[in-house]
Amino acid sequence: MDALCRHWAVASDDFSYVPVVSDACDADAWEGRTGLVHRAVMEDIGDLAAYHVYACGAPVMVESARQDFSRICGLPGGTFFADAFIAAKDLSNGVCAAA
Incomplete structure (x- = not known):
């Protein structure tokens, strides 16, 4: 979907796109930003x-973003919306058995 997002960024002055890869490896030849997307x-x-945040991803990523955005960046309560999700493979491996 990278190409579509790049198209939107070119086509609209109201849309910006900054791809971030958390765990790029040498074989990927990634030259863009790396690390946690919420840190970017x-x-x-x-x-x-003055923002609303819509986040989705692994529960630990969503909660880290919620805490950092609120505590460090001044995101007001009630303006963080999230859908934390767990991969089916993790459910089948018992990773989330305690959840």
Whole structure:
């Protein structure tokens, strides 16, 4: 979907796209940003007081973003919306048995 997002960024002044890969390996030949996506947001937009955040991903990633955005970036309560999800393979491996 990278090409579609790049198209939207070119076609619209109201849309920006910054791809971030958390675990790029040498074989990927990735030359873009790396690390946690919420940390990239924090680097680019330090003050989130006037924003709404919509996040999805692994529960630990979503909760880290929620905490950091609220505590460090001033994101107001009630403006963080999330859908934490667990991969089917993790459910079948018993990773989330305690959840």
